[in-house]
Amino acid sequence: MSRPPRYHLTSYGCQMNKLDAELVESRLVAAGYESAASDADADVVLLNTCSVRQHAEDRVWSRLGVLRARKRREPGLVVGVLGCMAQEHQRYLLARMPHVDLVVGPSAFGDIDVKVGEARARNAEKSGDGKQGAHVLAVGEGVSGDAIVRDPRVRPHRSQAWVSVMRGCNMPCSYCIVPSTRGQEISRPIDVVVEEVQRLCDDGVTEITLLGQTVNAYGRDLSRDVTLARLLHALHAIPALRRIAFITSHPNFLSPDLIDALADLPRVARFLHLPAQSGSDRMLKAMRRGYTVARYLSRVEQLRARAPQIALHSDFIVGYPGETEADFEATVELMERVRFAQSYVFKYSPRPGTLSAEQADDVPEDKKAERNAILLQVQERHIQADAQALVGTVQEVLVEGESKVDGRWTGRTVHHRLVHFPSSDRVVAGCYLPVRVTQALGHSLLGELLAEDHAVLPAGATA
Ligand code: SF4
Structure with missing residues (x-):
């Protein structure tokens, strides 16, 4: 008896990508596929990609290059590129890597098993007649509602689960490709999320992390009454749930009712990822972040007045076009002032298709590296002091x-x-x-x- 087909999936990028990977895996398992321990054991090799950073894209290109040699030896092997790079690069991807069989954007994950099946069938035909050139391409605009429903049994930890509450982003950040790869914001209704979380809890989950590109903008596409704070209250009523976290928040949507929820609901996790990106108003304006440093600090003060125990996490970009020493010093100052519990620091790299990519990438690489190292040192000092205090x-x-x-x-x-x-x-x-x-x-x-x-x-x- 022949064994079931095996897949191997690697995810690059953020938590949202990892949740997408769970969705894809659950569809494949339901369709009779088995997970392979490595690429080498798989009949279907899938790369779930991210376009937010150049580094993540570079890793995918390099992996595809390695897979080309194997594909020559095994023409029946299915090589698939999923996610944001698939959405963003489509035809270029197929032109540069013609051995790729399958290109599927986030909006088409709902029937990934069907697409993989088509690619396998086409490969079988190709192997028979020796012809090249048939690919399965499934990319579309926006995100279908189906695409955000996944099998709750497929998750990496028995007690922990990620739950997508919204997809897409309506913000205009100049450097970010997400709005064009993930589309406009689509929130899932509160009762749908609560029902999914209840099912997860029935299956042993006690900690959930709610995911959204701008998770605290949750609900604004549904109605004025649907907010993240309301969702947190609704989830807090599930007795088996001991921890509820959510990422990633935008400073503009840190509303008073959300601050109250963070302060008043004991089972809401005590950390908040609130990316500042820069401590310079000039840079924030160029990045189109929609707030000033003063506004960011005032939100932090409001939060700390109500919920002093919350650990704040941030992201920073260094070397954005036009960033001067004075801009960078202002970022260091913001970091010193807020004392984040954790920060991710990124050296700016232009993403094709974004507004900032039209500007000269004029901060030299060695300067970016120097600023990156300085910010990391400051953050490190704060982490050490925090840890010591515990x-x-x-x-x-x-x-x-x-x-x-x-x-x-x-x-x-x-x-x-x-x-x-x-x-x-x-x-x-x-x-x-x-x-x-x-x-x-x-x-x-x-x-x-x-x-x-x-x-x-x-x-x-x-x-
Ligand atoms: S808020 Fe800005 S950085 Fe975040 S996903 Fe939306 S556009 Fe990108």
Whole structure:
């Protein structure tokens, strides 16, 4: 009896891409495909791509180059490019990499199994008559509602799940390709999200992360009454849910009702990803971010007045066209002032098709690298000081699994901080444990287990 066809999928880019990967995998598994341990064992190799950073695209081009040689040897192999690069580059992608069989944009993920089946059938025909040139191309405008529904059983961790609450973005940020690859904002109704989360909880999930490109703009395409704060309240009523996080927020939509929800709902996670991007008004205007530094700081102050325990995370871009030393100094100043718990710093790279790509990329690479290193050093100092301040405190840790260091386990606090602690017979992934922090280790913490009897075990666990 012949074995089921096997696929191998690699995701590049953000959490939204990883959730898309779950959707794609769930469709393939439902259609009878098996997951392969590696590319080499797969009949179908899929790359789920991201166009937001040049680096992510470069990795995909290089991987496709490697797959070309294998495709020559195995013409029946299906090579597929999914996601934002597929949407953005379509024909160019097929012209540069003619061995690619399948190009599927995010709007067509709903029937990915059918598209993969078509590509396999075409390859079988091609192998028979030796002809080249048949590709399956499925890209479209916007995002279909079906595309954001996925099988809740397919997820990387038993206790944790990502839940897409909206897709697309209506913001005009000058450097960003997302609005053209992901389309306009489409939110899922509150009852649909609640029902999905309830099903996840029935299947053992206790922590969810709500995903959206601008997640705190959630609902504005539906009605004035539908907001992220309302959604958080509705989800908070699900008893089995212990943690609710959400990413990524835009400073413009950090509304008073959302601040209240963060302050008042104890099971909403204690961190907020609120990308500032720059500390210079001139740069923020050029980036079309829609706020000033003063406005950003005033939102942070409002938040901290109501919910001082929230850890703030940010993104920064260095070397945006026209960024001067003074602009950069202003960014350092903002970082020093807010003291983020974590920041991702990116060196600007122009993305074809964006507004900023029409401007000269005039900050030299070595200057970008220097600014990148300086910001990372400042952030590092804040991380170390934060971690040091936690030594001696007791944190509730959601156990994620065994650490890479022998004999230790790893989990996260409600502030999303990584904690390692010595193993114990009673520790299982998915349980919540009290851990006393004993040492600050760079980007993580070391701790000791307290009273294991207080562990909250995941549903069905018997450890
Ligand atoms: S808010 Fe700006 S940076 Fe974020 S996805 Fe939308 S356009 Fe891109």
